[in-house]
Amino acid sequence: xxxxxxxxxxxxxxxxxxxxxxxxxxxxxxxxxxxxxxxxxxxxxxxxxxxxxxxxxxxxxxxxxxxxxxxxxxxxxxxxxxxxxxxxxxxxxxxxxxxxxxxxxxx
Amino acid sequence: xxxxxxxxxxxxxxxxxxxxxxxxxxxxxxxxxxxxxxxxxxxxxxxxxxxxxxxxxxxxxxxxxxxxxxxxxxxxxxxxxxxxxxxxxxxxxxxxxxxxxxxxxxxxxxxxxxxxxxxxx
Numbered sequence: 481x482x483x484x485x486x487x488x489x490x491x492x493x494x495x496x497x498x499x500x501x502x503x504x505x506x507x508x509x510x511x512x513x514x515x516x517x518x519x520x521x522x523x524x525x526x527x528x529x530x531x532x533x534x535x536x537x538x539x540x541x542x543x544x545x546x547x548x549x550x551x552x553x554x555x556x557x558x559x560x561x562x563x564x565x566x567x568x569x570x571x572x573x574x575x576x577x578x579x580x581x582x583x584x585x586x587x
Numbered sequence: 588x589x590x591x592x593x594x595x596x597x598x599x600x601x602x603x604x605x606x607x608x609x610x611x612x613x614x615x616x617x618x619x620x621x622x623x624x625x626x627x628x629x630x631x632x633x634x635x636x637x638x639x640x641x642x643x644x645x646x647x648x649x650x651x652x653x654x655x656x657x658x659x660x661x662x663x664x665x666x667x668x669x670x671x672x673x674x675x676x677x678x679x680x681x682x683x684x685x686x687x688x689x690x691x692x693x694x695x696x697x698x699x700x701x702x703x704x705x706x707x708x
Contacts, residue, residue, distance in 0.1 A: 523698035530692035571693035575649040
């Protein structure tokens, strides 16, 4: 299985801050990397697919970058509704594994 | 409008077999652009990919649960079904089904609300 390691595991930031979460794959996954956001009691929501393509309806403050094994998700100006857990996921091969998650707290 | 809804037991005993149904609307399970994936999440833990199925009945399973998992679909009923045999307490969690967009780069663009399953010993 391909392992995805996210960092940090958690962070606390203020509204308006720029936030970056990284995801490292245990082997190259080309551009088969997605990001999801989950709030308590809800299903995950797709934010970004294929490293950097914004899903329809997702605010432009979210962006993604990277290639091969190293990827990142950036929120340019953190908003109150951005709290929750962010997961990266690879769809390069099955099982299509997820990272362990990064918990974002709003200060 | 695209929706997915999981249905199944909330409480089930260890060693029994879990059967979950995902009923979809707004797209067809015969459309080659889409599939259905099952994902689970133990309480307070990360997401775990379980299995997927596509229009031509192509299936894939997570190796760690392969001997216990079966995925199937009934296109006429717009349903995908997951069974998990010989349950244990570690199988407790929320089970989600998600639409898999299978064009170019796979991604899960619509999710069900989840079905919380508790396995009692």
